[in-house]
Amino acid sequence: MITLYGRRSSCNVQKAMWVLNELDVAHEHIELGGDFGGLDAPEFLAMNPHGRVPVLRDDDVVVTESDAIVRYVAACYGEGVLWPTDPAQRAAIDQWLGWTTTTLQPPWIELFWRLVRTPVEKQNPKLIARLTAASIAQFQSLEAQLVHHAYIAGEAFSLADIPAGMTLYRWFEMEIDRPAMRHVERWYEALQERPAYQASICIPFPELVGKLEY
Ligand SMILES: N[C@@H](CCC(=O)N[C@@H](CS)C(=O)NCC(=O)O)C(=O)O
Structure with missing residues (x-):
């Protein structure tokens, strides 16, 4: 199961939202950061020591940094569609x-x-x-x-x-x-x-x- 962490008002979270929605990848979205807080919680810092959103969890895989997230999602779920192999x-x-x-x-x-x-x-x-x-x-x-x-x-x-x-x-x-x-x-x-x-x-x-x- 994929979980995306981060407030929808963040432009970096929005990139991750877009690639997930574009590829119709089933996921849960948890609002975090900004007025939602939670970025200094130990369990969040264990995923991202920088304490920033977005973070994406895909079972055991945790990815931070919005560009790494869009590449990861495209590679896993959009190869040949958004992300060529050549x-x-x-x-x-x-x-x-x-x-x-x-x-x-x-x-x-x-x-x-x-x-x-x-x-x-x-x-x-x-x-x-x-x-x-x-x-x-x-x-x-x-x-x-x-x-x-x-x-x-x-x-x-x-x-x-x-x-x-x-x-x-x-x-x-x-x-x-x-x-x-x-x-x-x-x-x-x-x-x-x-x-x-x-x-x-x-x-x-x-x-x-x-x-x-x-
Ligand atoms: N280079 C990082 C930047 C991450 C970042 O600065 N995220 C901001 C939101 S855009 C953040 O976590 N701000 C603190 C907050 O929302 O409380 C990325 O591309 O993911």
């Missing part, structure tokens, strides 16, 4: 997973913290402008890739679309000036048609507004 095809996907985590996600999540999670009276407009520009530069890279392909790693939906696609809901919900990006917008519309995307990613976040505690 090393070259797999690398074509893997490179976008790495890029998303190291390059796209940092300015995007920092912008979310400074604009959404920081109370208005504590916001720094110059920093927000800088983070907005830094995020736009990375979304432009996606736009350049999507000019040539329907999805990030080619013409079919793949694991590469999951971490990067996760950022889109919050990106388009944030009140910022952003240039039109026709292909990113077309890709977002395609992802929104997937029931697993709706269920896992399109989750309003009122409890995070003005909240810097976790």
Whole structure:
């Protein structure tokens, strides 16, 4: 039996939710972290000494780190669907997973913290402008890739679309000036048609507004 631990409002938990729902993998979901607490419980720290969510347990296997979780689920339950066995095809996907985590996600999540999670009276407009520009530069890279392909790693939906696609809901919900990006917008519309995307990613976040505690 698979158990996913972590609050649905966490973007890293949402990636894990999406891959499980996309592949229709039966699982139990336990809300943890944030207002739910529980990250300092000894039994949780035994699974993840970092005390962070998401954590996935699959019988005796425990996986931490959202990227490791999406790769693990895809390898176990989506081989040939989301995760090819051919090393070259797999690398074509893997490179976008790495890029998303190291390059796209940092300015995007920092912008979310400074604009959404920081109370208005504590916001720094110059920093927000800088983070907005830094995020736009990375979304432009996606736009350049999507000019040539329907999805990030080619013409079919793949694991590469999951971490990067996760950022889109919050990106388009944030009140910022952003240039039109026709292909990113077309890709977002395609992802929104997937029931697993709706269920896992399109989750309003009122409890995070003005909240810097976790
Ligand atoms: N690199 C880790 C980051 C994990 C992380 O920072 N998780 C946050 C939620 S996004 C967390 O546990 N925050 C504490 C809390 O929710 O209480 C991953 O990708 O899983």
